Amino acid sequence: MGLDPASLRLDEQLLHFMDQLEILEEKRQKLNMLIEEGWFNISKARYSMGNKQVSALQYASEMEPLVLVHASLSEKGEAAFRCKRINDKAEELKQSDTVETIGPTEGGLRRRVNITKTDIKEEKDTSRDQCEKETQFNSKSEKSSIKQDPLKWFGILVPQNLKQAQAAFKEVITLSAEISTMQSAIVKTRLEMKTQMKDKEKIVSELKE
Amino acid sequence: MAGRGKLIAVIGDEDTCTGFLLGGIGELNKNRKPNFLVVEKDTSITEIEETFKSFLARNDIGIILINQFIAEMIRHAIDAHMQSIPAVLEIPSKEHPYDASKDSILRRAKGMFSAEDFR
Numbered sequence: 001m002g003l004d005p006a007s008l009r010l011d012e013q014l015l016h017f018m019d020q021l022e023i024l025e026e027k028r029q030k031l032n033m034l035i036e037e038g039w040f041n042i043s044k045a046r047y048s049m050g051n052k053q054v055s056a057l058q059y060a061s062e063m064e065p066l067v068l069v070h071a072s073l074s075e076k077g078e079a080a081f082r083c084k085r086i087n088d089k090a091e092e093l094k095q096s097d098t099v100e101t102i103g104p105t106e107g108g109l110r111r112r113v114n115i116t117k118t119d120i121k122e123e124k125d126t127s128r129d130q131c132e133k134e135t136q137f138n139s140k141s142e143k144s145s146i147k148q149d150p151l152k153w154f155g156i157l158v159p160q161n162l163k164q165a166q167a168a169f170k171e172v173i174t175l176s177a178e179i180s181t182m183q184s185a186i187v188k189t190r191l192e193m194k195t196q197m198k199d200k201e202k203i204v205s206e207l208k209e
Numbered sequence: 210m211a212g213r214g215k216l217i218a219v220i221g222d223e224d225t226c227t228g229f230l231l232g233g234i235g236e237l238n239k240n241r242k243p244n245f246l247v248v249e250k251d252t253s254i255t256e257i258e259e260t261f262k263s264f265l266a267r268n269d270i271g272i273i274l275i276n277q278f279i280a281e282m283i284r285h286a287i288d289a290h291m292q293s294i295p296a297v298l299e300i301p302s303k304e305h306p307y308d309a310s311k312d313s314i315l316r317r318a319k320g321m322f323s324a325e326d327f328r
Contacts, residue, residue, distance in 0.1 A: 021318065025309075028309070032300075032306075035225075035228070036301075038228045039225075042227060054227060055227070056227065063243070064236060065233065065234055065236045066233030067217065067233045067234055068213065068214030068271075069215050069217060069271040070215070071271040071296075077293065078293070079293035079294050079296060084214055150230055150232075165228060169231050170233070176298050176300075177272065180272050180296035183296060184293045187318075
């Protein structure tokens with residue numbers, strides 16, 4: 001005796017649902033493991049830096065996100081999340097830049113031995129230009145300081161453990177986007193199964209009548 | 210804002226927030242509102258709930274990460290959230306390991322096989 005197409009579809013969907021749950025479980029385990037690793041490393045860093053270090057009091061007063069998620073809704077209503085690091089772009093640009101800048105970035109002034117009046121005038125002009133350049137440079141560095149590595153909130157020479165904690169949490173962030181996508185897919189599959197089950201029940205009741 | 214991408218928000222204990230901020234998710238917007246809440250012993254449930262609701266209302270947040278023991282305190286608010294964006298993700302905390310049976314998403318999935326669901 002063959003199964004009706006509605007039952008077959010429902011069976012397929014159930015298997016798909018189980019597969020999704022299995023993948024979610026695996027990802028969850030990995031996430032939990034990484035978070036634990038991160039905490040352990042934070043605790044180790046705190047142990048070597050001091051009891052009151054690596055705390056909320058040390059967070060920067062200005063923060064800019066270094067990672068963003070791109071969320072998109074499919075036609076079915078499933079949400080897909082994709083992590084994007086802002087630093088990656090800057091690193092790519094740095095790597096693609098073929099011109100190397102060697103030596104100091106700021107040009108220094110040299111005093112000549114024979115100074116005439118015209119030279120002094122020129123020197124004044126150049127010093128004014130340099131002042132303007134310096135202010136521009138400062139504003140640029142201020143902007144970049146907002147997007148600084150959060151590691152620097154806790155000190156300049158931080159222990160290796162804190163860097164390891166950061167690496168673990170970076171991975172957790174990517175994984176959490178994947179889990180969110182998976183969760184959305186599971187909820188969607190569940191809803192589809194529910195509607196299909198109701199349809200099947202209708203067909204069965206009609207056949208009985 | 211459309212092309213910029215969304216933020217990840219965190220509601221958690223100090224170490225969880227510190228970890229995620231180290232990962233680079235932290236933001237203080239123009240109104241100096243953060244996308245994280247450090248829950249301490251004296252943090253009230255209403256404060257947590259209000260923060261959670263404000264994160265839900267913000268359209269620049271894509272994912273909300275919340276410690277499971279904190280999620281338990283505001284379970285009604287989490288269960289009431291049915292939209293897929295922002296996604297709510299329950300994570301373990303130092304003192305409370307992750308329990309899948311408490312997770313709102315997995316509870317919904319589990320409901321698929323309960324007697325009530327077949328009615």
